Amino acid sequence: MLPAAEIEKVVVEEWCAILETPDHHLDDEFFALGGNSLMAVEFVANVERRLGFAFPFEALFVEGTLGSVIEACRGADAEAS
Template identity: 50%
Template sequence: MSEDASSVVVEEWSSALGVVTSSTDDDFFELGGDSLLAVELAHRVEGRLQIEFPIDVMFLDGTLGAVVEACKKRCAENGL
């Protein structure tokens, strides 16, 4: 993997929401995200990390920290 999962998720999250995020406790939906934006975020992260984005995490625990950890886990499972 040429890009760090944490950096990619933070960058795409901030871009999708139009905010600078500073805390792993920031919640996607509390910051103005919706289900369509979650799908867009998933697509963008998938393209950059070459993983299947764990979109269920967005709805179970929509915090930045949870999404980053889920993506890092998916990268590790894929040997990236």
């Protein structure tokens, strides 16, 4: 199981990179910030590659906030362990 801070760091870095924004807030919504389905696929692939476990893709479509994505990744990591 990865440390929660490491998961958050990776998700935030990939979020900011794909959305081309230096700023982030936990209540930011992926699609409201200009994200689209192709960017979502790239974001998920990058997060999965860096964290080493399957990312809950639907997390981007249910709430779609940065905070909800981080929490979904933490849950996926716990399940994978």
